[in-house]
Structures are given as C-alpha cells and as structure tokens.
Amino acid sequence: MSLRAFYHANRWIAKRGISRNFSSKPPPKSSNFKYGPTAALLGVGIAASYYFFSPDVSRSAPTLADQVLSPSHFTRCTVTSSEESGPDTRLITVTVPKQSIPPASSLQPVWSVFIKDDDIQVERPYTPLEGLDSEGRMRFWIKRYPRGEVGRWLHSKKCGEDIELRGPLQTWTWKEDTWDEVVMISGGTGITPFYQLFHSVISRAPSTSSTRFTLLHSSKTHAELPPSAILDPLVSYGEENPSKFQVHLFVDSSAQSSNTVALAAHVGRIGRPEIVKSLQTDTSKSSWWNTLFGRNEKVDLGQRKILFLVCGPEPLV
Numbered sequence: 133m134s135l136r137a138f139y140h141a142n143r144w145i146a147k148r149g150i151s152r153n154f155s156s157k158p159p160p161k162s163s164n165f166k167y168g169p170t171a172a173l174l175g176v177g178i179a180a181s182y183y184f185f186s187p188d189v190s191r192s193a194p195t196l197a198d199q200v201l202s203p204s205h206f207t208r209c210t211v212t213s214s215e216e217s218g219p220d221t222r223l224i225t226v227t228v229p230k231q232s233i234p235p236a237s238s239l240q241p242v243w244s245v246f247i248k249d250d251d252i253q254v255e256r257p258y259t260p261l262e263g264l265d266s267e268g269r270m271r272f273w274i275k276r277y278p279r280g281e282v283g284r285w286l287h288s289k290k291c292g293e294d295i296e297l298r299g300p301l302q303t304w305t306w307k308e309d310t311w312d313e314v315v316m317i318s319g320g321t322g323i324t325p326f327y328q329l330f331h332s333v334i335s336r337a338p339s340t341s342s343t344r345f346t347l348l349h350s351s352k353t354h355a356e357l358p359p360s361a362i363l364d365p366l367v368s369y370g371e372e373n374p375s376k377f378q379v380h381l382f383v384d385s386s387a388q389s390s391n392t393v394a395l396a397a398h399v400g401r402i403g404r405p406e407i408v409k410s411l412q413t414d415t416s417k418s419s420w421w422n423t424l425f426g427r428n429e430k431v432d433l434g435q436r437k438i439l440f441l442v443c444g445p446e447p448l449v
C-alpha cells in the first residue's frame with residue numbers, strides 16, 4: 133500500500149511519499165497490482181496527518197471465542213451470503229457472533245478488517261461497505277484476481293462456512309467540520325472505503341453541513357462497475373442532494389451492459405479535465421478550479437479547504 137500527501141499552500145508546494153507494505157507475504161516479483169489509498173490535500177495552512185494500519189499484531193494472532201472483535205485476535209465469523217456481482221467480483225456478507233459485536237462508538241469511518249485465508253495462513257484487509265450492523269453483519273465487495281490468493285479463497289467460500297477476521301483497523305479517519313470539498317477518486321474495488329464514508333457520514337450529514345462531496349469512479353468495463361447494491365444508493369442520493377453529493381462514473385471501453393445505471397457512465401479515463409468539469413457544476417467555484425488547474429494562471433486557493441482521496445489499483449493512484 134502506498135500513501136502520498138500533496139500540499140499546496142500559497143506559492144509553496146511540497147510532495148511527500150510514504151510507502152508501507154501490509155502484505156503478509158513478500159510482494160509479487162512482477163506485478164503492478166497495488167491497492168493504495170492516496171490522500172492529496174489542497175488548501176491553505178492545512179496540517180495533514182494520516183495514519184493507516186499499524187500492523188503491530190499479525191496473522192499469527194490467536195483466535196478467541198466469546199471476546200469482542202479486536203485487531204489483536206481473530207474472531208471466527210460465518211459467511212451468511214455470497215452472490216456474484218460482476219465478472220470477477222462477489223458481494224459477500226460475513227456475520228460476527230453476537231457476543232463479539234463491538235460497541236458502535238468504537239467504529240469510526242473509514243475502517244477495515246483483516247481476513248485470514250486459513251488454508252495458507254495469509255491475511256488481507258477488506259472494507260465493510262456499511263460497517264457493522266446491529267445483527268453483526270458486514271457486507272464486502274471483493275474482487276478475485278487470476279492468481280490472487282485471499283480473493284480467490286473468499287470467492288470459494290459457501291454460506292455457512294466459517295472465516296476468521298481481526299479488526300477494526302482504522303484505514304483513515306474522517307473528521308467533521310474540517311473540509312469544504314471532498315473529492316473521492318476510485319477505481320474498481322477502490323470504491324469500498326468511499327462507500328463506507330458515504331453510508332456512515334455523507335448520507336447522514338445534517339442539512340446544516342456545508343461540506344460538498346464528489347465521487348469519480350472508474351471501472352474497466354460497464355460489466356465491471358460496482359453492482360446496483362452499491363451504485364443505486366449513491367446515484368439516488370446524488371440526484372436528491374446535488375449540492376451536497378455528486379457521483380460520476382467512467383469506463384475504459386464502450387461495450388454496453390444491461391445495467392441501467394451503468395449506461396450513464398462516461399467512456400474514458402478520469403483526468404484533470406474530468407475533475408475540473410465535474411466541479412464546475414458549482415459556478416461559484418469555477419474560477420477557483422480554473423485557476424488551480426490552468427497552466428499559466430495564478431493559483432487562487434482562497435480559504436477553501438479541499439481534500440482529495442484516491443483509492444484503487446496502482447495505475448490509477
């Protein structure tokens with residue numbers, strides 16, 4: 133996983149790169165796969181501090197029954213639903229035993245859990261789309277890669293089978309009343325942390341909240357776009373609250389699908405023009421974005437605090 137922060141403050145620009153490996157095995161020798169959230173911050177005088185996982189305990193942590201979910205031990209949970217949601221993806225629901233459900237107050241977006249493939253003893257982090265409900269259910273959108281270990285193993289799990297997981301682990305912490313604009317850019321299953329933020333924060337924001345959110349999501353094809361269980365709530369909320377939340381979908385190829393939401397996707401990559409265009413719908417900010425991205429024009433950041441979050445495979449990040 134890689135984490136980078138970009139600051140822009142008046143005429144000073146700093147670029148910082150921090151990389152950490154969270155894999156429980158040596159990285160593949162020749163793979164360009166990387167699932168990395170990148171946070172890019174723009175604003176005046178913003179002090180940014182991000183902390184992703186501190187893998188202080190590992191897959192060798194013990195498995196404990198009758199204890200509340202914790203990063204320091206594994207909890208045996210049950211797969212209660214698994215449905216195909218695209219060519220290589222499944223929506224998988226895992227249910228935590230009642231006695232292991234942590235208090236809701238201990239779960240702050242955005243968090244994830246490590247799931248352990250106990251055939252080969254490796255673990256990978258996954259993001260519960262809606263967090264954890266009062267019945268102990270967590271729903272995941274999980275991609276299977278051709279030679280990927282845990283994804284393929286999870287796809288093979290049937291309803292009623294047990295899996296072990298540990299967490300919650302804080303992927304990134306949302307802070308209320310901090311940002312004027314939040315721009316989320318995702319590719320593939322990189323949408324999952326943003327969906328959790330949408331479910332836990334954006335869709336519940338009080339009408340007095342002035343933060344504007346924009347989600348730009350890209351998938352290779354229409355068929356690989358997130359399933360309607362993910363897209364429908366996003367699209368509906370955006371239509372009902374256009375001044376608070378906008379969602380724009382992108383696909384690389386124009387091959388069509390029967391998914392009606394998918395048909396609304398733009399063909400092409402998410403680039404600078406797409407970001408500018410999506411944000412220019414608010415005319416009060418068009419000059420801000422024009423000057424920010426214009427080559428020879430003076431940057432005028434004003435006093436607005438803008439956060440960019442990027443999550444997806446390495447070519448996107």
Ligand SMILES: Cc1cc2nc3c(=O)[nH]c(=O)nc-3n(C[C@H](O)[C@H](O)[C@H](O)COP(=O)(O)OP(=O)(O)OC[C@H]3O[C@@H](n4cnc5c(N)ncnc54)[C@H](O)[C@@H]3O)c2cc1C
Nearest residue numbers: 160163256257258259274275277279280281282283321324
């Ligand atoms: C905070 C966080 C949250 C995440 N949330 C989600 C989520 O909600 N949903 C989701 O689907 N993913 C999520 N991920 C990604 C997930 O953790 C795994 O990285 C992903 O599922 C791949 O793991 P794997 O074991 O299936 O594949 P790996 O075994 O890690 O392999 C990954 C890729 O590398 C290739 N590869 C493996 N070995 C080699 C080799 N020797 N040579 C060349 N190529 C090789 C595989 O073919 C595959 O394409 C998240 C990641 C993070 C960091």
